[in-house]
Amino acid sequence: MSTYGELRRAADAAWAPLANPPRALIKVGVATCSRAVGAEETLAAVRAEVAARGLEADVMLTGCWGLCYAEPIVEIHPPQADRQAPVLYQRVTADKVPALLDQAFTGPGVSAEYTLAVVGEQGLAGVPPLAALDFFRIQVRRLMANCGVTDPENIDHYIARGGYEGLSKALTLGPERVIKELLDSGLWGRGGAAFPTGRKWDFLRGSARKPKYMICNADEGDPGSFVNRNLMESDPHLIVEGMIIGGLATEADYGYIYIRDEYPLPVARMRRAIEQAREKGLLGKDILGSGEAGPTGGGFAFDLEVVRGAGSYVCGEETGLIASLEDRRGMPKIRPPFPAQAGVFAQPSNVNNVESYANAPLVLRHGADWWSNVGSENHKGTKMFSLSGQVQRAGVLEAPLGTKMSDVVMVAGGGPPEGRRLKAVQPGGPLSGIIPASDVDIPLEPEPFRERGMFMGSGGLVVIDDSNCILDLCIYFEWFAEDESCGRCTTCFAGTRRMLEILRRISSGRGRAADLELIRLLGEIARNANCVHGQAAPTAVMSMFRFFDDELQEHLVRRRCPAKACRGLIRYEVARQSERLPLAEEICPTRAVVHENGSYRIDQEKCVRCDACREQAPYAIAVVDEFGP
Amino acid sequence: MFSQASHNSRLAAVAPLAGSAGLSARVQELINDLRPDHADLLTALHRIQHEYGYVPPEAVPLLAGQFNTTPAIVFGTIDFYSEVRTAPPAEEVVEWCSGPACLLKGSLRIRRALEAELGCGMNEATGDGRWELRLVQCDGTCHLAPLLRHRGRYLGPLSTSEAIRFARALKGPAQAAPAPEPPGEPGT
Ligand SMILES: Cc1cc2nc3c(=O)[nH]c(=O)nc-3n(C[C@H](O)[C@H](O)[C@H](O)COP(=O)(O)O)c2cc1C
Ligand code: FES
Numbered sequence: 001m002s003t004y005g006e007l008r009r010a011a012d013a014a015w016a017p018l019a020n021p022p023r024a025l026i027k028v029g030v031a032t033c034s035r036a037v038g039a040e041e042t043l044a045a046v047r048a049e050v051a052a053r054g055l056e057a058d059v060m061l062t063g064c065w066g067l068c069y070a071e072p073i074v075e076i077h078p079p080q081a082d083r084q085a086p087v088l089y090q091r092v093t094a095d096k097v098p099a100l101l102d103q104a105f106t107g108p109g110v111s112a113e114y115t116l117a118v119v120g121e122q123g124l125a126g127v128p129p130l131a132a133l134d135f136f137r138i139q140v141r142r143l144m145a146n147c148g149v150t151d152p153e154n155i156d157h158y159i160a161r162g163g164y165e166g167l168s169k170a171l172t173l174g175p176e177r178v179i180k181e182l183l184d185s186g187l188w189g190r191g192g193a194a195f196p197t198g199r200k201w202d203f204l205r206g207s208a209r210k211p212k213y214m215i216c217n218a219d220e221g222d223p224g225s226f227v228n229r230n231l232m233e234s235d236p237h238l239i240v241e242g243m244i245i246g247g248l249a250t251e252a253d254y255g256y257i258y259i260r261d262e263y264p265l266p267v268a269r270m271r272r273a274i275e276q277a278r279e280k281g282l283l284g285k286d287i288l289g290s291g292e293a294g295p296t297g298g299g300f301a302f303d304l305e306v307v308r309g310a311g312s313y314v315c316g317e318e319t320g321l322i323a324s325l326e327d328r329r330g331m332p333k334i335r336p337p338f339p340a341q342a343g344v345f346a347q348p349s350n351v352n353n354v355e356s357y358a359n360a361p362l363v364l365r366h367g368a369d370w371w372s373n374v375g376s377e378n379h380k381g382t383k384m385f386s387l388s389g390q391v392q393r394a395g396v397l398e399a400p401l402g403t404k405m406s407d408v409v410m411v412a413g414g415g416p417p418e419g420r421r422l423k424a425v426q427p428g429g430p431l432s433g434i435i436p437a438s439d440v441d442i443p444l445e446p447e448p449f450r451e452r453g454m455f456m457g458s459g460g461l462v463v464i465d466d467s468n469c470i471l472d473l474c475i476y477f478e479w480f481a482e483d484e485s486c487g488r489c490t491t492c493f494a495g496t497r498r499m500l501e502i503l504r505r506i507s508s509g510r511g512r513a514a515d516l517e518l519i520r521l522l523g524e525i526a527r528n529a530n531c532v533h534g535q536a537a538p539t540a541v542m543s544m545f546r547f548f549d550d551e552l553q554e555h556l557v558r559r560r561c562p563a564k565a566c567r568g569l570i571r572y573e574v575a576r577q578s579e580r581l582p583l584a585e586e587i588c589p590t591r592a593v594v595h596e597n598g599s600y601r602i603d604q605e606k607c608v609r610c611d612a613c614r615e616q617a618p619y620a621i622a623v624v625d626e627f628g629p
Numbered sequence: 630m631f632s633q634a635s636h637n638s639r640l641a642a643v644a645p646l647a648g649s650a651g652l653s654a655r656v657q658e659l660i661n662d663l664r665p666d667h668a669d670l671l672t673a674l675h676r677i678q679h680e681y682g683y684v685p686p687e688a689v690p691l692l693a694g695q696f697n698t699t700p701a702i703v704f705g706t707i708d709f710y711s712e713v714r715t716a717p718p719a720e721e722v723v724e725w726c727s728g729p730a731c732l733l734k735g736s737l738r739i740r741r742a743l744e745a746e747l748g749c750g751m752n753e754a755t756g757d758g759r760w761e762l763r764l765v766q767c768d769g770t771c772h773l774a775p776l777l778r779h780r781g782r783y784l785g786p787l788s789t790s791e792a793i794r795f796a797r798a799l800k801g802p803a804q805a806a807p808a809p810e811p812p813g814e815p816g817t
Contacts, residue, residue, distance in 0.1 A: 036783040068772040091771055142696050241708035260714045262768040307668050311712030311766070327670035327696055329709040345666055388730040388771030395772070402741055426729065462729045485711075567737075587790050589745040592697025609744035611735070612789040623665040 015160030059206030063234025066396035085120035166364030191353030207348035219316035222429030225460025242357030313484035350373035376402025428457015492534025508568030578620035584613035719761035728767025
């Protein structure tokens with residue numbers, strides 16, 4: 001069995017020519033976000049062009065920088081003789097590859113058309129360094145240090161950049177000191193409940209019964225959250241290593257990584273990482289030459305497997321996840337017993353989020369002191385966030401805990417599109433609540449959210465602007481909670497349904513004065529639900545009561561939707577005749593745009609308020625309510 | 630606004646199909662190496678669905694046998710997961726993202742237009758089994774919001790008009806009326 005030193009030497013040799021390429025090197029990032037805009041085709045086109053032109057260049061696949069808004073991204077390291085830093089190019093779809101290569105290799109050396117940033121300290125010919133981009137300058141990238149840099153399908157890249165060093169240290173430290181290091185770091189779980197990871201591991205370690213299991217919660221069911229996905233597909237070994245360290249610290253010898261069905265690429269990359277780790281002796285028996293495990297031997301054995309979910313939000317709740325692993329409906333149970341007492345197959349188990357596990361190798365590799373040297377006074381380390389909705393730059397980033405939410409939303413994300421105003425932010429999942437724009441400066445750590453009756457959640461920031469309706473959004477959250485309710489307790493499945501009915505009634509203009517009291521009552525009752533899903537289902541609605549009462553009252557009392565989003569409170573009408581109206585007539589899917597006696601009108605019976613006619617004839621068609629356009 | 634059927638209404642009755650011996654043999658082959666109490670049932674469902682596009686009713690008793698449980702438990706489990714199908718998909722499945730970024734950028738308007746244009750509700754297929762609209766969850770490709778997926782391809786960000794044109798192209802030239810030439814006035 002190889003020692004860590006031997007693995008590292010082999011890995012260094014494999015990585016060196018890519019870290020300091022002797023000839024040109026072209027890197028193409030392929031992850032779910034970039035694949036959706038054609039990164040695989042870009043990679044194929046780069047390979048084909050390089051071959052066809054006989055270019056002296058290597059081509060390499062990488063994970064994702066987190067710059068979803070600029071995908072597909074291609075990084076070009078010019079031949080070393082040029083002594084020029086590598087440059088990132090943005091939005092390079094396959095059709096643009098020939099032009100890019102022309103400019104980068106035979107033309108000016110840098111293609112001004114597609115440049116995004118220089119990967120290095122200094123800018124170049126007017127192109128800023130990566131760290132100076134608004135999206136990057138608020139970031140501290142530790143978990144994401146390899147994202148976009150290495151090939152996620154190559155274990156050597158991970159090892160050469162310090163990977164599995166933490167495990168090697170953990171083996172010399174032994175379980176007790178590994179847990180102490182984790183406790184000292186202050187790491188708490190990133191999956192939503194913010195429970196100290198070291199303490200959780202200590203509980204499992206204290207459980208005498210065997211076998212014990214390590215479970216990685218990669219269900220990431222919060223719509224609008226994609227931080228776990230980004231890490232799994234860009235640096236899968238970080239999670240594998242974290243779980244092995246967890247197994248070592250708690251004497252668990254098997255692990256499950258439960259990945260949601262919507263994430264096929266993370267499933268593939270995690271599986272591949274596990275195979276490679278096994279080949280290198282990092283999984284299986286006698287890990288890193290530690291000797292035979294068992295009653296006589298002091299060695300360490302651990303293995304891992306990926307289980308793919310099948311579409312259920314409550315399977316992200318730890319007891320629901322365990323039920324799903326047990327071949328049953330993924331229905332959450334009342335705790336206790338906690339997983340450390342009786343988890344999967346009624347054996348002691350530990351459930352952590354992807355990002356929690358991913359931090360463990362960093363704590364071990366660099367020590368608790370280093371790890372906790374960023375963050376706020378009470379919360380150490382970094383957190384990954386995903387940005388989506390009404391922002392100019394959607395993507396994934398990493399920042400110290402305690403970073404102002406406005407730095408992420410307004411600086412990195414660039415705020416809402418030109419001409420629109422920030423209205424609110426959903427901090428982390430449909431159960432987390434809605435933070436109003438006036439509070440956008442709060443630090444990203446649990447307390448400010450708790451004080452407002454909300455949760456920070458798992459890091460999926462969804463940005464809402466003044467073109468959006470808060471009631472409409474609350475209806476979505478409540479629908480989601482109702483649709484995903486496991487059905488075990490009436491409080492949850494009937495409570496969410498009732499809440500949804502009332503909200504829809506208000507949004508259709510048939511709200512009653514008594515509805516607000518009913519909603520409050522339902523919000524109170526929900527606290528008695530079996531699990532956090534039902535308990536937290538009214539969070540968004542309660543934030544609407546507290547921070548967006550005006551908007552709610554407008555719907556209820558004046559029967560008007562200020563954002564003109566609630567379909568029951570608006571009409572489409574022909575305000576002026578225009579020569580574009582035939583286009584409106586043609587596009588209408590219900591033939592509601594009627595041409596009669598030389599003029600156009602809209603048949604309100606047929607209109608489904610889909611907005612297509614207004615897209616075609618924006619000056620002719622107006623969205624109106626009782627109070628006019 | 631959302632008319633998705635509840636979990637339970639997605640069930641089809643278990644009726645053993647005539648002449649399905651070949652199917653049963655194949656299903657059994659697919660799941661032969663899987664064991665109870667090893668977190669294998671989801672793997673079994675994925676394998677079967679990968680092969681047939683859905684989990685046929687004949688598979689239920691076989692799964693119960695393999696996993697040492699009852700058909701009722703297996704059926705209940707299948708029914709619980711929204712990505713496990715109990716009926717074959719239509720020829721063309723249009724996936725509509727229900728997520729928040731898509732919602733904020735107008736996905737409900739696209740949904741209403743598609744339901745009208747394709748003539749089927751969400752999570753329903755047309756009577757002739759040619760088109761189906763399917764509600765899917767956000768997979769974090771929100772930079773393309775609002776989006777549709779079709780045969781693994783992402784379409785977005787989409788205006789309602791673009792979504793309608795996509796649906797018309799899908800239906801084929803017979804159903805789609807030719808678009809009139811746009812006059813000079815600026816569009817959206
Ligand atoms: C409805 C619901 C959904 C959840 N979904 C997730 C999820 O997708 N991923 C996750 O890590 N935790 C999720 N959680 C939290 C888990 O129950 C659990 O607290 C977490 O996995 C523990 O890991 P951590 O200590 O590393 O945070 C969810 C909780 C609830 C109530
Ligand atoms: S909300 Fe549709 S992809 Fe995220």
